[in-house]
Amino acid sequence: MRVYYGIDRPVVIQYFNWVKGFFTGNLGYAFHTGTSVARLTENSFPVTLELAIFSTLIGVVLGTLIGLFSASKPGSRRDFIGQFFGLTALAIPSFVLSTTLVAIFADKFHYFPNGFEYATPWHNLSLNLQQMLFPSLVLGIAVAAPVMRTARSSLLETQEKDFVRTAIGKGVKLRRVKFVHVLRNSFNPIVTMTGIQFGYLLGGSVIVEQIFSLPGVGRQVLQGILKREYSTVQSTVMLIACCFVIINLLTDVIYRYVDPRIREND
């Protein structure tokens, strides 16, 4: 058995064997169930992906709207409210928010779709969406906070630019200036921030997946740690890191579509 797992070889060789296996798709096996880590990830990754997409959507819409709301009148009461939201959302740990939501909805309203076994979207779409509701809300708020802060500072910076003053002077409607001229030109930092957050979310939000018992990538790592299955932990964490790098690359590509100036320079 020692020979089979290669434990009799030096650590360096073991490491290179693992790297070789990683690139050829052999991620090792989970000892408890005997399934391969690749198969495990095949099942868990779509869950995390779905969660990440929903949370990012909620986060970007919420964050940009509050950023707009806050930046429309810097220093005013609405700015204060917006900033207060940003600070609170940044400070509230996801597990506190999740536990509170569970406490309110499961105990008071007896509504807790995550109590059932996880349903795939192909199997039972409505239950699946209900199960995604709370976790994506929690993560969405967590994403909204940095997005809001970035949006606010970026909007404030753009508002002071000359072309905005020109547009207002030209008699363009204020609403149009706000949404077309200012927002469009403030998108770059927002896209960067969203990309970073989406990358992190793809890494699986261990805590939220654990609380809402969603069988995603983060939970897979945690279970691996708790059951001391190092091949699961090692390969899954490596896969997550690869995803993160790819997302960063994609963000750079998206810039070209958001910002014509970058397209022109190439």
Next chain:
Amino acid sequence: MTKKSSRKTWFYYYWNSLSGRIGLILLTLLLLGALCSLFHILPYGPLAQDPTAIIKGPSWHHLFGTDQFGRDIFSRVLDGLRRSLSVSVVAVFLATFLGLFIGVTAGYFGGFLDTLAVRLSDIFFAFPAILLALAIVSALGHTWIDTSFAIAIVYTPIFVRVTRGPVLSLKELDYIKATKVLGYSSSRILIKHILPNIMPILLVQVALSLSWAILTESGLSFLGLGTQAPDASLGLMVSDAQSLVSFAWWTLAAPSLFLMLSVVSLNLVGDGLRDSLDPTRKSI
């Protein structure tokens, strides 16, 4: 004389920023609470059980109520706060020291050392923080010093990046070149001339990292991989409260509140420091 007056103006600017002021007051109060726990001047022992007072709501006897073993939640929250803060402070101290050393030397000397440092920190950045911390904790163990190490390893690359950037631009400035011409040793230039100039950025980063470290520590404890029961920890208390919250809301509210207050106060202190230390950045 000049040093004294410049320090006064710095604090004057800091006190002028509203967020800095609120943050400092909050943080001082929280630190006082944590110190009370350190010197064992809590109303009850954090581990002392009282079978006659199980799951009691907030009252004058038990300010934040009691839990399922009749332990006083107020005392436990302060004890947990002390533990979270000490883990975070040790972690951030280690990360700052290590990151500063690597970042400054890499930025100043450049070459192969620089490439190595940048590539290594890039690798670390590819892992989500909590996941990396989880993996390291699972390899190291579950005592508080292991948690500190894990968090320190996760945050070191941030300090490498934060310090390396300014050093790159600083070393091209004339007065640094002048010190080189004068024949000062590299260590003297680094400590006497470069370090004071990156101090403001570093301080802001320390404040923000402390708040993240508290979140990471409590997250690890929540998952059962940080502080172990029966010791009190804010994350662990929230985790325990999951089963109690339906009939005892205070078991969840108290640790959550303190967790959020500490993170908010550190964020505010960071904002205040940034506003006061960086004259080019206008606070709005």
